[in-house]
Amino acid sequence: MKELLFIVNPAAGNGTALGAIPLIEQFCRQCRFKYEITKTQYKGHATALAKSAISLSYDAVVAVGGDGTVMEVANGLVGSLTPLGILPTGTGNDLSKSLNIPSKIDKALSIIAYGKPKYIDAVSYGDGYFFNVASVGFDAEIARDIQKVKRWISGKAAYYIAAFLKFITYRHKDVILEIDNTKISAKILLFAIANGTYYGGGMNVNPNGSIDDGYIDAILITPVPRFKFPFLFWKFVSGKYLDLPYVKAYRCKKVKIHSNESLPVNGDGDIIATTPVQFSVLNQGILVFC
Numbered sequence: 001m002k003e004l005l006f007i008v009n010p011a012a013g014n015g016t017a018l019g020a021i022p023l024i025e026q027f028c029r030q031c032r033f034k035y036e037i038t039k040t041q042y043k044g045h046a047t048a049l050a051k052s053a054i055s056l057s058y059d060a061v062v063a064v065g066g067d068g069t070v071m072e073v074a075n076g077l078v079g080s081l082t083p084l085g086i087l088p089t090g091t092g093n094d095l096s097k098s099l100n101i102p103s104k105i106d107k108a109l110s111i112i113a114y115g116k117p118k119y120i121d122a123v124s125y126g127d128g129y130f131f132n133v134a135s136v137g138f139d140a141e142i143a144r145d146i147q148k149v150k151r152w153i154s155g156k157a158a159y160y161i162a163a164f165l166k167f168i169t170y171r172h173k174d175v176i177l178e179i180d181n182t183k184i185s186a187k188i189l190l191f192a193i194a195n196g197t198y199y200g201g202g203m204n205v206n207p208n209g210s211i212d213d214g215y216i217d218a219i220l221i222t223p224v225p226r227f228k229f230p231f232l233f234w235k236f237v238s239g240k241y242l243d244l245p246y247v248k249a250y251r252c253k254k255v256k257i258h259s260n261e262s263l264p265v266n267g268d269g270d271i272i273a274t275t276p277v278q279f280s281v282l283n284q285g286i287l288v289f290c
């Protein structure tokens, strides 16, 4: 008989995660699983809850929420033998998309109930780990500004408004990148450090990436004329942009980013740091049902 712990973020997906609780209970009763459901009370709580669950030998600790919740739970489990389960009930759910976890709750629950966990890589940024995609530049500034927009508007509309405002106001940034042993000075539209493939609500940033190969894909996008944005945006969303003259991709183990200006760093949809920042890949960092 399986024993599962569900960590539910009541704030995720405008209440979608909370709405999943009756389905979780019904599913676990039908499968005759032992289960516990606990709700987070504050930002960061999920990491503490997951950490203290490691010694209790659950068959899985399940993050019920969006990318932020998953990152917090995963940070509590990284390096342990306790597998992570994911019920994608947030606004973005990009890591789930990178891992092919279905968005329907009953199907995602079946993967945890009947699937086998596999190792994926984690990427350290000093204070913790991210598991999908980090970035600096255009999209990281949107991730920062979205918090202000959310005071007035919730959900995806907040993202579209923050993105539109950034499109009008963005100034390209000067950075120095150290990608393994190669040093590059560049002006960037954005620079992505990708472990998974999808981010920003389903954009295919890293079409050739693999989340379990022991490598990071570093993707440098240099300035693009503003009038070309709409055309390139479509290419970016569909993952058909790596051969454009503005784009260079590197497969590596370590990345450092320096800049004169302190720049926000987005990791799995949240601001996790500011520059300077250093990333390194941890191969087989966490077990996940996917």
Ligand SMILES: Nc1ncnc2c1ncn2[C@@H]1O[C@H](COP(=O)(O)OP(=O)(O)OP(=O)(O)O)[C@@H](O)[C@H]1O
Pocket: 009, 010, 011, 012, 013, 014, 040, 041, 042, 043, 044, 045, 065, 066, 067, 068, 069, 070, 072, 089, 090, 091, 092, 093, 269, 270
């Ligand atoms: N009880 C809580 N109250 C408020 N915020 C919380 C609570 N528990 C966790 N959080 C925070 O909620 C944030 C959003 O969570 P998550 O990303 O899972 O949901 P989301 O709906 O996908 O949000 P986003 O719009 O960021 O994608 C996380 O940064 C997390 O730290």
